[in-house]
Amino acid sequence: MAECHPVGFQWVMEARLRGVKVFHIDPRFSRTSAAVDRYLPIRAGSDIVLLGALINYVLSNELYFREYVLAYTNAATLVSERFRDTEDLDGLFSGFDPGTRRYDTGSWAYEGDEDARTDEMREGSGVHAEAAGSDSYGARGAGASARPPTDPTLRHPRCVFQILKRHFARYTPEMVQELCGISPEEFAELAEAITANSGRERTTAWVYSVGWTQHSVGVQYIRAASILQLLLGNIGRPGGGILALRGHASIQGSTDIPTLFNLLPGYIAMPHAHRHDDLADYLRREGGDTGYWGNRRAYLVSLLKAWWGDAATEDNDFCFDYLPRLTGDHGHYTTVMGQIDGTVKGYFVVGENPAVGSSNGKAQRLGLANLDWLVVRDLTVVETASFWKDAPELETGELRTQDIATEVFFLPAASHVEKEGTFTNTQRLLQWREKALEPPGECRSDLWFYYHLGKLIRQRLGDDEVDRPAKELTWDYPEHGEIREPSAEAVLREINGTGPDGRALSSYQELRPDGSTTCGCWIYCGVYADEVNQAARRRPGSAQSWVAPEWGWAWPANRRTLYNRASADPEGRPWSERKAYVWWDAEKGEWTGHDVPDFDKHKAPGYEPPEGARAEGALAGTDPFIMQSDGKGWLYVPSGLADGPLPTHYEPHESPVLNTLYGRQANPARRLYDRPENPYNPPGSAQFPYVFTTSRVTEHHTAGGMSRTLPYLSELQPAPFCEVSPRLAAEVGLVNGGWATIVTSRAAAEMRVLVTDRVRPLRVQGQLIEQVVIPYHWGYGGGGVVTGDVANDLLAIVLDPNVYIQESKAGTCAVLPGRRPRGRALLDLIEEYRHG
């Protein structure tokens, strides 16, 4: 966090000054490790073993927050008789099809819910998994029964609590030592600290970033943390939570109003060509009817009204047919393979540099070289735009400039100080920023670009039926200034939505399913309440309460902590005075407190839903997790995940270590691209004995487009480098300050050597495992002041099956002293290692 989010880390430093104890668990000893109380090195890719052992510690020592767990989680819920755990099937859950390597998730359901949905409709299964359907459950509760059978004594062998106990029983401190390289003493210190610091009076927070997500089991890392935090009562309460540090400004915003292929704004699933014929069909098949997703018709119809205005009517399904449809996986890596195969002809790359920043850079560049056209919008000419003249494949003869037919359009972009708009940070806080400068030359904002591109396209449309969706779009933002910049505030107001009177709405609870309201993103409804740009509020912290509700605006409804109903006990009283946050005021008959309650304002703690109730009405006064169909925090996930209802340790796809927990080495449902452009290091290969993990350093920004061009940043970290332990340096013959060549089946990259005691070999299964730490910011050109080989070229493309993120935090490699060979000899070297 200190390394990649130094500005946010000031609050951790401040917390430490107030006596908070901070642990840092990371394969790499970074700036963060230097600034905390306790650093625990861990083998890359083994975190579920550690988290599982903490869960086991909490369960077997009865350290969980019993009242919280009983009332607010699905611990008591009974699971189908047909369910088989990894305990029974040696590392597989029930329903696995070895042919397709996918799960039929029917048997994971709650008791009585097994046959409620057919396979084709079941979240996580089949068609659904094929189009990253699981990803849309980030917020959207998957369908499950609102009132499944339970055993409040938690003794039933098929209740979630007992399943959890059995599942995690083998995650012991000894296993942590054997697989993570963390000693039992270190484990005990961590386990005691987090349990002593959780309960009525105290809370513990977990903070993670891409070190957790970029694995073939990434989603299950976060799930494991969720289970732990729910058991300890650390969700929905001040000082608790699981906090994701995003990798870039407003990445949260770019999932809320997504740049992802499988989502519409507000985590509404993108319709699928074969599953959703019309609006009714879509609403019937996507998501549950209880909990707040029960209102999804209002959210979707309001979105369609925002986009198509008067053209969207009840009679034409509010233009539902105008929405694009998925036919399968249109994710980043499948798109690149389509480029190589010649099925994807054109490509927009906006503010990204995949030729340097994505896994297997060679596959990326081969894809770029096989396009008809490519549009790159960035601050400078990044490698993705310049590949045709400086890609490393030109030197090896794999590509020749004269053979590359891709027509490249580079369009210079305005930077964040040259345009107005919002950033949404990881707390879901929207902060408005003003434009400080006019963009130089022909640089333009993304808003300008897409708006004017849309105008040009619309001018060229005819009367053809296929042109109607684009022609009927509401596309009429006010423009200002010499360059005719569209008004970002007008866009924000459209996102906020309006009521039948044309006035800005103030909350998503006002959205209607009948087309009388508009809203561009239901969770952002209220950001323009009272016709005021609420995101632009800047009342200083010293001039308001500690929750600071008047700084910017947080979705939804300006709530700063989600699920905060859980900060009060079932009767609605704060769990303790110290941790009071929101509570029930019986006299006034409403929820109140320091934050906006994340609950129906007037729903009493004693409310019991009547039979057949829908949406929020189906949840009791004691159900804080209002987006879930049963209102509970899910320790066990009956529906919605592609690779299992419970986190299970699998080794990374490339690992020098044997999975001793189960007979399954790697995640059985992981996504593979077994193709010539993407060869994998053979498992357990003696050729690739070392683990490597990619990382970032403070001085640079991701793929370098915003930092390698700046002398003041480039001089601070001028060259690609790897960090190795003195032991590995001696073993391989590396010299501090000299050169090393890192080899995988994909590439060989040369970099400078930093020999440091900060990297420690870990004793795993009796042998010392060396880990090489490789920051990935450098590239071959792109107008950089400093250049170098691309670290991500080393990585294989292997993905998490839920969200299709690449496993870039753990791979295997060989390490050679000195620089790499040039030209054909480079390919020979890689060949030799691959087959040697």
Added chain:
Amino acid sequence: MVGNGRQDKQFGTGRMACSHAQDDTGTLTFGLLDEEGVAYVEIERGRRYAFFTDSSICIGCKACEVACKEWNGVPDDGFVFRATSYDNTGHLGSDTWRHVAFIEQDGRWLMSSDVCKHCTHAACLDVCPTGALFRTEFDTVVVQPDICNGCGYCVPACPFGVIERRESDGRAWKCTMCYDRLRGGMEPACAKACPTDSIQFGPLDELRERAQARLDRLHADGVEEARLYGESPDDGVGGTGAFFLLLDDPEVYGLPPDPVVTTRDLPQMWRWAGGAALTLVGAAMASFLRRR
């Protein structure tokens, strides 16, 4: 391809602008204004201002190095991979006025941002023959580039190895404690940029108190090795206007353990060296003028 116009563009600092004002008494105020419009720090002429750099909370982000360069237009210092931990600028010099040292020890990674000490008895200033180096109304030591003739006397005079002549123009450069910002009622760029308040700016007397309190707290917490460096008026340079809280011996951070103003014996030296020195200065100036 469409022309970019960005490649040759000079970027500003990008820091949030401060509110600042000057009242009739010549008092400058800076900092974010609170609700009532009252600034929380004032910069007064005639008072001594200083840096207190608390290395125990430095996270080595180098925001101070970059902010300093952005504000002062300091050129880059070359692109050299030094293999000395995360430090690739090496040391303070004409092109690096804030320098973050990284010291790797067994289980510890120390970081500390070094800067010109703005000494009470500043040897650089003592030896400067042109008056380019002068003491400002904030009791800081500043070199005026339009007066500096590049004689280089100040370079060996500095007991900390701070001031240096720039290859490209021959003149001496170093930290000015953002003299222009102070005059404009704003704190120095490095202190403004530092996310953890490892670099604190303020009146020297107040900072000394704050530093002592921090030291006492660390000692109470069992951090025995914490110590202050440069805060004592009794040291060899009469105390510094930029002092530090360190977690190890000064040498570990590349700081002299007992800095002594190199001109301490100058009055006596003048007595016996007499006019010889003057002749030397004349010769040096003449040679400089010829080079131009």
